[in-house]
Amino acid sequence: MRRALELAEQYRGRTSPNPIVGAVIVDRAGKVIAEGAHKGPGNKHGEAEALAKLGGKAPGGTLYVNLEPCTHQGRTPPCTPAVIASGVARVVIGSQDPFPGHGGGIAALRKAKIKVDRALVAESDAANRPFLTWAREERAAFTLKAAITLDGKIATVGGESQWITGEAARADVHRLRDLHDAVLVGVDTVIADDPRLSARLPGARDPVRVVVDSMLRTPPSSQLLPRKKGPRTIIATTSRAPAAKENALVKAGAEVWRFDAGTKRVPLKYLAMELADQGILSVLVEGGGEVHASLLASGLADEVVLYIAPKLVGGPAPSWVGGKGIRKLAEAYGLTFEGPPVLVGEDLKIRAVRKIR
Structure with a gap:
């Protein structure tokens, strides 16, 4: 077997x-x-x-x-x-x-x-796991990924984040992108980092790109937009977003998915279901912290992959999980480690999966 x-x-x-x-x-x-x-x-x-x-x-x-x-x-x-x-x-x-x-x-x-x-x-x-999640819950499966310091930070207090981990860890992330159907980020990550979200390895194929963007703040000049030949890019937004901004993004090659769930935020559960309906079953989530927090709070975080660099930055620097946080340990999101930690270059890679209660 x-x-x-x-x-x-x-x-x-x-x-x-x-x-x-x-x-x-x-x-x-x-x-x-x-x-x-x-x-x-x-x-x-x-x-x-x-x-x-x-x-x-x-x-x-x-x-x-x-x-x-x-x-x-x-x-x-x-x-x-x-x-x-x-x-x-x-x-x-x-x-x-x-x-x-x-x-x-x-x-x-x-x-x-x-x-x-x-x-x-x-x-x-x-x-x-992605196929079984689709079969049982009618949605895509999400893997939360972050590169962090030993004290759990994704950037310094000055906002510097490139690069926390070394080349080997970053190459492994490209491998993860190649193995997932899609890679997802929040609009704040797009604005701050202007990522390509491509899989830059020999023989790799680029995943579908998904941006969670409730008001269509994604710049039409963003590198992840496909133009005429790039990989498929989906902007998930709400009915409140301006039509003019949608037109500009569509001209840059994006698909705009509008959700009307009566809230200011993109309803992640419905997005997860729509992705599965489109045959997109495995999604690598690369932040930011608010997106990670929302997926955890929604019960949609199926797996976590962390690359931990042997560095400390301290202070009120941003964590890889944002949100309001929890008050009681009994309310913490339960995970189970899957496999032993692995050294990737100088960094440590750990994996954990959602604990089924």
Whole structure:
């Protein structure tokens, strides 16, 4: 199963709205005889690709796949009938597919007298967190990312923020952008830093850019706007924003999404749902602190990735989480560390995920 997950991981950021899926088939003696992975919408699913390498037949074999074989007809045929027809004696599955109309593969396999086991369930669920979030909550999944000092600051008291972390950490951020469907920032970050939000690595592809901007303060000259050839850029705003500003941003290549939720702020829950409807399931959030705070308060922060530099700045410098804060520790946002800390150059990278209560 670990090999199936490795195969699936090769196509992270390329399969949405589909999950990442890898498959390994072994013969009766336990020898690997075929492997496969889903490469993106319209391509064979992982188990179907592996079976195709064997002419669709694997009598007496065992199939390892990190997601329950599907039973629905989409752009490609359902996988479960092909698995049954292959003659495999056993299927080992990671995650169950909770998406309405997709599941049922486990029951169908058992009905066909094929032995079904589960393995590496937690690891498989973590690998497809965006897909499972969409299936269960009908929204995109958000990863909050920040580069901070040891005392949790994202800039000095004078506003200087470039660069807190070293080159290796910044390169790793570009890798994260490549692996997510979109990268999101607040308008204050756009005004302060004028970021490109691109993935500047060999072979990388730029994610969709999303700006949360309730009054359309994004300058039409911003580097992240696509003009005629850049990556897709979405400005999420409210019905209160001036039409003239929308026209200027549209001329610069942006899509403007207006939300009317009766508040002064962009309703992040509805934005999350609309992104998922557009097939954008994984979103890397790069600040600022108010956006991070709003996502945490809305229960939309699914993962946190922090790059911690061995530096201290002190004073009332800005933190990576803004907002009003909380008064009682019992009200703190609960997270669970996922994996050990990792040194990236001179900086420390830590990951944590939302604690499910």
